[in-house]
Amino acid sequence: MIATLVVMSGAAGCSLFEGPPPPPPPPAVVQDPGPGYPHLVLKLGERRVYLVEEEGKQGESFPVAIGKHPYLTPVGKFRINEMVENPDWVVFDWKNPEKTLGRIPPGPKNPLGLRWIGFASAHGWEIGFHGTPRPELLGQAVSHGCVRMKNEDVVKVFSKVSIGTTVIVEP
Numbered sequence: 001m002i003a004t005l006v007v008m009s010g011a012a013g014c015s016l017f018e019g020p021p022p023p024p025p026p027p028a029v030v031q032d033p034g035p036g037y038p039h040l041v042l043k044l045g046e047r048r049v050y051l052v053e054e055e056g057k058q059g060e061s062f063p064v065a066i067g068k069h070p071y072l073t074p075v076g077k078f079r080i081n082e083m084v085e086n087p088d089w090v091v092f093d094w095k096n097p098e099k100t101l102g103r104i105p106p107g108p109k110n111p112l113g114l115r116w117i118g119f120a121s122a123h124g125w126e127i128g129f130h131g132t133p134r135p136e137l138l139g140q141a142v143s144h145g146c147v148r149m150k151n152e153d154v155v156k157v158f159s160k161v162s163i164g165t166t167v168i169v170e171p
Contacts, residue, residue, distance in 0.1 A: 035077075035166035040129075040157070042066075042147060042169045044073060047139045049129070049147065051157055062153040063138040064129075067145035074122045074145070078167045082118030082128065083158065108133060113151045115158040119167040129154055 041050040041059075044066050052059035067073035086106035104110050113131015120127040122145050131151035132138075138148065149157070 035168060038160050039166040039168065040161065042073070042167065044075070044169065044171055047141075049149070049157070051160055053160065062149055062157070065132070065137045065140050065142050065148040067127075067143050067147075068141040071123050071144040073143075073147060073169060074120050074127060075169045075171055076120075078119045078169065080117055080119050080161055080163055080165045080167060082116065082126070083161075083163060084116040084118075085158070086114060087112045087116040087130070113149075113154060115151075115154045117154070117158060117161065120169075129157065131155070 037055065038051060038053040041052055042064070043050070047064055047066060048061045049064050050059045050061045088106060089104040089110050089112050090100050091102040091104065111133065113133065116128055116130045118126050118128035127145045129147045129149055131154045132148040135150045138150065
């Protein structure tokens with residue numbers, strides 16, 4: 001089976017970025033109980049992500065597609081560790097993520113859409129929120145762990161979060 005991936009600083013993931021090495025990311029798993037504001041709450045059972053900007057308010061929500069079996073979207077508390085506008089997509093073999101097979105530049109055929117917001121590692125690659133050229137799949141479990149969103153929704157979320165923002169993923 002062939003799929004695509006993005007590589008950042010040599011690490012496999014759902015987005016590709018080449019250039020000078022970025023500063024070290026904050027720890028991926030959140031150790032403190034307080035999420036701060038804004039933060040994201042991904043409710044896998046609802047297939048929705050909530051942008052929580054104020055204490056005591058649920059926040060605006062957006063429909064998403066999530067990971068399918070056996071590539072489930074990981075549950076837990078994380079922090080955003082990578083943000084890319086107009087990401088590249090690198091084609092790779094899902095059974096051997098080290099083997100790259102090609103590259104899709106930013107544009108309408110790019111499976112990552114307009115933004116990449118990385119927050120976790122699982123299954124041998126990076127997991128994150130990203131746009132999709134196929135919004136009809138939102139509400140389903142169809143990905144290899146990543147969280148797909150409408151392009152206009154991921155652009156909005158991207159503008160409200162930053163590196164270090166908490167992401168809480170609930171079953």
